[in-house]
Amino acid sequence: MLWYFAVVRRGYSSFYHPISWSIIKSxxxxxxxxxxxLYHFMFLGTIWLQIKKRMCHALNYIQIDKxxxxxxxxxxxxxxxxxxQQGVLSDMDRLPTEHEICEVFGISDIVVKNAYxxxxxxxxVTRIQGSGTYVSTRKVFxxxxxxxxxxxxxxSFNYQSKEKRIILFEETQGDENIHFALEQKEPAPYYIAKYxxxxxxxxxxxxxxxxxxxxxxxxxxxxxxxxxxxxxIERRYGYTMHRVKSGFHPVNLSPSExxxxxxxxxxxxxRVKTSIYDxxxxxxxxxxxxxxxEYTQFEVVSAWKIFF
Numbered sequence: 001m002l003w004y005f006a007v008v009r010r011g012y013s014s015f016y017h018p019i020s021w022s023i024i025k026s027x028x029x030x031x032x033x034x035x036x037x038l039y040h041f042m043f044l045g046t047i048w049l050q051i052k053k054r055m056c057h058a059l060n061y062i063q064i065d066k067x068x069x070x071x072x073x074x075x076x077x078x079x080x081x082x083x084x085q086q087g088v089l090s091d092m093d094r095l096p097t098e099h100e101i102c103e104v105f106g107i108s109d110i111v112v113k114n115a116y117x118x119x120x121x122x123x124x125v126t127r128i129q130g131s132g133t134y135v136s137t138r139k140v141f142x143x144x145x146x147x148x149x150x151x152x153x154x155x156s157f158n159y160q161s162k163e164k165r166i167i168l169f170e171e172t173q174g175d176e177n178i179h180f181a182l183e184q185k186e187p188a189p190y191y192i193a194k195y196x197x198x199x200x201x202x203x204x205x206x207x208x209x210x211x212x213x214x215x216x217x218x219x220x221x222x223x224x225x226x227x228x229x230x231x232x233i234e235r236r237y238g239y240t241m242h243r244v245k246s247g248f249h250p251v252n253l254s255p256s257e258x259x260x261x262x263x264x265x266x267x268x269x270x271r272v273k274t275s276i277y278d279x280x281x282x283x284x285x286x287x288x289x290x291x292x293x294e295y296t297q298f299e300v301v302s303a304w305k306i307f308f
Contacts, residue, residue, distance in 0.1 A: 195207055206289070242281070251269050
């Protein structure tokens, strides 16, 4: 199909060279592509400037004086250590990469590696392969394995500061796996309570409690908030915890669990699934507990009798 340009003048037309439709389409397509590329380059340039600004802002707690004899890696170590002590950096804050520090200060990456190595040795930062370098000021918490048989290690910590933060409370009946865990013969409603346990302002446990609605009529969120689990079961509802069965599983945290536990991507954790039975051997509660692997130690305490 041919298109013609025509000039109408004094009742007659003069025709110019024919132009094919494919040429017009090609011209329009190239114009569109060039405009699109220009837009993307401008957009990426803006993003890069923002990243540069953020990177420089993120490094404002590091100070290097190149006029003194003190080694650069020691100056970096001391700057980051001071920022942690002054509260400028908090637990799980991500530190800049070696490349970022080198680019800003014009130093070798070996210098930064040595600084981070010292901070790791002092227990102030942790390096996660494929993720980065993070401030790590949490304590390691110890839990006696003996307490799992009585549930005491979940709710009765021997620490001065303890806090429970409820994240979710709902009534549902949609998960077949939970019906199985609750040993329900037929699908029935149950309560879910998800909460964080903080010890000394650090996230230590993420617990999800499942309770059959038929056994806990009238349960409200305040019951979960105001009572630890043994108190809720025995005092509030009159059941007697007779037997506790726990299974341990090493896992990596899901993205949502990482957010709730305030830790890094794919962090290792101990998952403990606990089934609680009454004197009639009826399952009265099911508890899923996550312990952060890096900050948790389980202890076996036993008495030894030595015979001579």
